[in-house]
Amino acid sequence: KAQLLDGKRISREILTELRSEIDAWHAIGRKKPHLSVVLVGNNPASLSYVGNKLKAAKSAGITSETIRLPESISQSDLLSLLESLNTNRNVDGILVQFPLPPHISERAVCDTVSPQKDVDGFHVESMGHLCQGKEGFYPCTPLGIMELLKRSGVDTFGKNAVVCGRSKNVGMPTAMLMHADGCGDATTTICHRHTPNKQMRAFVGLADILITAVGQPGLITADMVRDGVVVVDVGITRRFDSAKNAFVLKGDVDFEGVSQKASFITPVPGGVGPMTVCMLIKNTFTAARKLRGYKEREAAEESISDYDRE
Ligand code: NAD
DSSP states (O other): OOEEOOHHHHHHHHHHHHHHHHHHHHHTTBOOOEEEEEEESOOHHHHHHHHHHHHHHHHHTOEEEEEEEOTTOOHHHHHHHHHHHHHOTTOOEEEEOSOOOTTSOHHHHHHHSOGGGOTTOOSHHHHHHHHHTOSSOOOHHHHHHHHHHHHTTOOOTTOEEEEEOOOTTTHHHHHHHHHSTTTTOOEEEEEOTTSOHHHHHHHHHHOSEEEEOSOOTTSBOGGGSOTTOEEEEOOOEEEEETTTTEEEEEOSBOHHHHTTTOSEEOOSSSSHHHHHHHHHHHHHHHHHHHHTTOOGGGOSGGGOOGGGBO
């Protein structure tokens, strides 16, 4: 039976590591890194995701705020708010929780956040850096997946990886990291909604590492995968479970069946979700260090500029 890719445990370890780095940074008189989260409307899933992010920020020693805006806010008012956060020296990272109401362009929002504070990695400049393999802010879910595999001892080098889903925020950047030189180095195939079912079965059957980011419970069943496959299930679908008389979160993978054949598998919840959150905290700390011109070897007190001082 498969070993769990335990995102909950590994994310706790990473947050503890970050906490000690951030405490050391703070101890010499620097302001703590600060994350501003913008939340439009009252979507219950978004409220819960934002809650998890703020909780993780707190546990790592990062200060944060949630700016709540009504569903009816205009695009231009939202963009003006982002511009003011861009120039606010107390703010290191900016995150706008998606989805946004349909009258607001998510692309316009992503491209208004300053690339220096783009801790979600969705700005077109950040995406360019990702595609070029240059240093920059990479999206949190793909980063979290790579870190989860690395810390669980899963080698990706030269393996066959299949990514189901090609969204700009999850599937596509995950495939980018999985195949990239010096990163995943896997032979990577992307399947999407127009991949014929027969083809998808053929590709999935060849995967050493299978990553699904679709949002369709039951998409991947045991008969589709090979023995020893490593399975990363990114999908999250909220479904009513009549036996439990409650809503439960479901991944894309039939966990019970597939875990009989896989060597490693993520649970849902408790797999990729917590890893996504802790990569956001890591990106926020990186943003603070870069914005404030911090260099590791200049950790001495005299390198603290006035605005950085607490
Ligand atoms: P999306 O709707 O933007 O993209 C879904 C993708 O699935 C599309 O690229 C589409 O082409 C593809 N697809 C649809 N049907 C398919 C099929 N039959 N076979 C193969 N591919 C198919 O969604 P998204 O934002 O990429 O999110 C995907 C899932 O991951 C959702 O369930 C979402 O809730 C979840 N998610 C989880 C995390 C996390 O941290 N765990 C983060 C982001 C998203």
